[in-house]
Amino acid sequence: MRATSIGAVLSGALVLSASAVTAPAAYAAETGVVIQKVSVNGGKPIVLGTSQTESFTISVTASDDSGISSKLAFLQIKREVGDNYWSYHGTPTCTASSATTSTCKLTFKLDSGWGVPRNTLAGPWKVVVQLQSKDGDLYNNGGDITHPVLRRGKLSVDAGPEPVAKGKSLRVTGKLSRANWDKRTYAGYTNQPVKLQFRKAGTSTYTTVKTVNTNSTGNLSTTVTASADGYWRWSFAGTSTTSAVNAAGDYVDVR
Incomplete structure (x- = not known):
């Protein structure tokens, strides 16, 4: 999702x-x-x-x-x-x-x-x-x-496959973009460190799993091992010119 x-x-x-x-x-x-x-x-x-x-x-x-x-x-x-x-x-x-x-x-x-x-x-x-x-x-x-x-930051996340077997690989992708005031649109924010975070189902706190840098178009991609049901999100801390932003958590069912 x-x-x-x-x-x-x-x-x-x-x-x-x-x-x-x-x-x-x-x-x-x-x-x-x-x-x-x-x-x-x-x-x-x-x-x-x-x-x-x-x-x-x-x-x-x-x-x-x-x-x-x-x-x-x-x-x-x-x-x-x-x-x-x-x-x-x-x-x-x-x-x-x-x-x-x-x-x-x-x-x-x-x-x-x-x-x-x-x-x-x-x-x-x-x-x-x-x-x-x-x-x-x-x-x-x-x-x-x-x-x-x-400049306002925008961040998406997609984790899959869903459902996934416990112990199997899970791919988490997303994109970090920010407002381009000159062109009145959003564009990928390149070479920025973004944290991948996980919140186990039934809990309220996200934990950082790893940090991944955006590529030349602002895209993010990494793999992790599926261990429990829960929510995956990307989290960007912001810079001196761009706001911090968290992606909405993407729930993954682990079976």
Whole structure:
């Protein structure tokens, strides 16, 4: 049986996440505005495929003795590599939780006019926060924090024959591909290490059996010895430009 999974399995150490960032003390001392928290996509990498249905939110909680004004509020996430530049930006909606503290949020929906960037722009993007206090102090972090924007990974698996006799060989194949933002399609991800994992029927944990590299078209293939009923899957840890992903488990009956 063939099983496919598309999406992101988050492995949070690829680049610095901006899910909870405190403003530098110098900015707070100069402007009086204190940034308590910055959350980009809920602390998870922004993972974009090839469609126009993606969305993510930037949220900033800030305080000032006079309160936070919505005037001049601006949020942006951007990256520039050589001649390629992309930016998602706009004016957030600021909601006060007290006389001194507000949370400003901005949601980007690609189906309302935003598109996906170029392939070369996958990686760490700068997050720009600009806010103004009610007494006129202006805060701008200058994009000194970053957040990952990644190409979506896609992974399939097929294990057979089914059923298989205990002790016989079982072939497990699959393919690792990733979003090609330039061409709005998915293409094989070559020469990448992918773990083959097994979960015995009646259990909840996958165990890594071996690691196999994808070939020149992103395909995977290996053989194992059938020992028990269970689920086989491929698991990709992700890279600095591409999201992690697990294939949906493919069940094999061993007799």
